[in-house]
Amino acid sequence: MKLIIKLTYIVILAASFLACSSEEKKTVAETSFLPLVEIETAEIKYFEHSIITQGNVETSQDILLTAEMGGLITKVNVKSGDRVAAGQTLVLLDAALINSGAQEIETQLEYAEYMLKKQEELKSKGVGSEFDYETARNAVKSLRAKLNSLNTQRGKSAIKAPFSGIIDVVYAKQGQMAGPQSPLLRLVNNSNVEITASISEKHLSKIKVGTLIEVSFPNFNNTILNLKVNTVGNFIEPTNRTFRIAAKVSGNKELLPNMLAELRITDFTVENGLVIPAKSILKSQDNSDYVWVALPSSKGNFKVKKIAVELIENQDGEALIKDNAAIMNGTKIIVEGARGITEKDQVRIK
Numbered sequence: 001m002k003l004i005i006k007l008t009y010i011v012i013l014a015a016s017f018l019a020c021s022s023e024e025k026k027t028v029a030e031t032s033f034l035p036l037v038e039i040e041t042a043e044i045k046y047f048e049h050s051i052i053t054q055g056n057v058e059t060s061q062d063i064l065l066t067a068e069m070g071g072l073i074t075k076v077n078v079k080s081g082d083r084v085a086a087g088q089t090l091v092l093l094d095a096a097l098i099n100s101g102a103q104e105i106e107t108q109l110e111y112a113e114y115m116l117k118k119q120e121e122l123k124s125k126g127v128g129s130e131f132d133y134e135t136a137r138n139a140v141k142s143l144r145a146k147l148n149s150l151n152t153q154r155g156k157s158a159i160k161a162p163f164s165g166i167i168d169v170v171y172a173k174q175g176q177m178a179g180p181q182s183p184l185l186r187l188v189n190n191s192n193v194e195i196t197a198s199i200s201e202k203h204l205s206k207i208k209v210g211t212l213i214e215v216s217f218p219n220f221n222n223t224i225l226n227l228k229v230n231t232v233g234n235f236i237e238p239t240n241r242t243f244r245i246a247a248k249v250s251g252n253k254e255l256l257p258n259m260l261a262e263l264r265i266t267d268f269t270v271e272n273g274l275v276i277p278a279k280s281i282l283k284s285q286d287n288s289d290y291v292w293v294a295l296p297s298s299k300g301n302f303k304v305k306k307i308a309v310e311l312i313e314n315q316d317g318e319a320l321i322k323d324n325a326a327i328m329n330g331t332k333i334i335v336e337g338a339r340g341i342t343e344k345d346q347v348r349i350k
Contacts, residue, residue: 034301034348037337039294040277044329047275047320049268049313051207055197055215057259058246061163061189067093067178068156076174078185082167091172091184093157109143116140165189190256193249195227197263198242206267207232213247214264217255225249229265268313270320274327278319280335281311292334293326294347301346304334 071093078090116136122128165187172184195215199207209232215225233244245265249255280291289309294302310322321327334347341347 034346035337035341036350037292037294037334037341037347038350039332040280040335042274042276042327042329042331042333044272045275047270047273047313047315047318048266049315049320050214051199051203051263051265051267053197053199053263053265055195055261055263057193057249057255057257057261058196059188059190059193059257061165061187061192062257063162063187064183065090065159065161065185065187066181066183067091067159068180069093070177070179071157073172073174073176073178073184076170076172078167078170080167080170084161084165084167084187086161086164088161089158090161090167090187091159091178093159093178105143105147109140109147112136112139112143159184161187163187163189188257190252191250193252193255193257194230194246195225195249195261195263196244196246197261198237198240199245199265201236201241201243203265203267204236204243207245207265212266214266215247216262216264218260218262220254220259223254273312273320274323275318275320276309276327276333277335278314278317280333280338281309281319282338291327292338292341294332294334294349297346302332302349303346304338304341304343306343 073091074094075092076090077088077092078084084090116133116139119128119133119136123130123133166189168186168188170185172178178184195213207229209229211229213227213229215227217223227247227249229245230248231244231246236243276291281289282291284290289311291307291309293305293307295305297303305326307324307326309324309327312320312322314320327333332349336350337347
């Protein structure tokens with residue numbers, strides 16, 4: 001009798017086990033046919049939008065010094081790499097003819113001034129004529145003007161530094177003839193440079209004086225500058241519809257004119273914005289934006305809901321949207337596998 005009871009119990013347990021296994025297999029089979037999706041969560045956080053563009057390093061103190069008059073180069077006082085002060089004489093041209101002409105004029109001027117003095121004495125005694133007096137006075141004025149002109153030319157025979165800087169290249173050679181406007185040397189001062197760039201006019205309303213800029217240099221690693229816009233252009237270039245911006249770099253020791261720069265311009269920030277993955281946003285037939293939200297359902301699966309959203313900006317894979325009652329911090333947003341599903345579907349999360 002006891003043996004029969006034990007056998008009956010074993011049969012009942014086996015039947016229960018087989019029934020449960022069958023039910024589980026059925027559930028697994030049903031679940032395996034559900035769409036498989038990936039999700040990320042919405043966040044309330046700081047959002048920053050930036051414009052990335054290329055620019056250049058520029059300086060206004062980068063010039064070619066040239067000769068204003070022709071002449072023989074008699075002396076070159078500097079070489080490449082020399083640091084010079086403003087007003088320092090760099091190159092001298094032969095001024096022998098000018099000096100000779102100036103001495104001749106000075107001699108004539110001494111005699112003209114003597115004659116003028118005599119005419120003034122005669123005029124004071126009422127003896128001399130007005131004509132002789134004016135002739136003597138005009139001769140003095142004419143000779144003084146000629147002497148001033150020669151002194152100016154003599155000054156141009158000495159090429160001086162207009163500002164302090166470093167001699168980059170010396171073209172002048174002693175004994176060589178320098179023609180008018182021929183380059184003699186390049187003078188550069190890189191202590192104060194500017195980072196400049198051309199920006200599309202669509203960003204004009206967002207970029208102001210004081211806008212933050214992060215500047216890096218593709219060919220000059222490990223150098224990042226945090227600057228502010230000092231100048232915003234007042235002209236739109238008609239050929240490419242851009243305007244110019246500039247940011248000053250003071251006390252520069254490394255950057256050289258015409259270096260390539262990459263600018264990251266922060267034009268929009270929000271302290272606590274509703275941020276979702278940019279790839280989760282889809283377009284409807286009427287060109288409006290929407291996302292799919294995953295909501296917990298029975299049996300560990302998720303049901304889905306289509307939520308219309310309004311995009312404000314996107315940056316680096318993140319999208320800032322307007323506040324939405326259906327989306328909050330931690331809401332599960334479907335980022336992969338959303339195409340083709342409907343609100344009647346349930347989904348599995350990968």
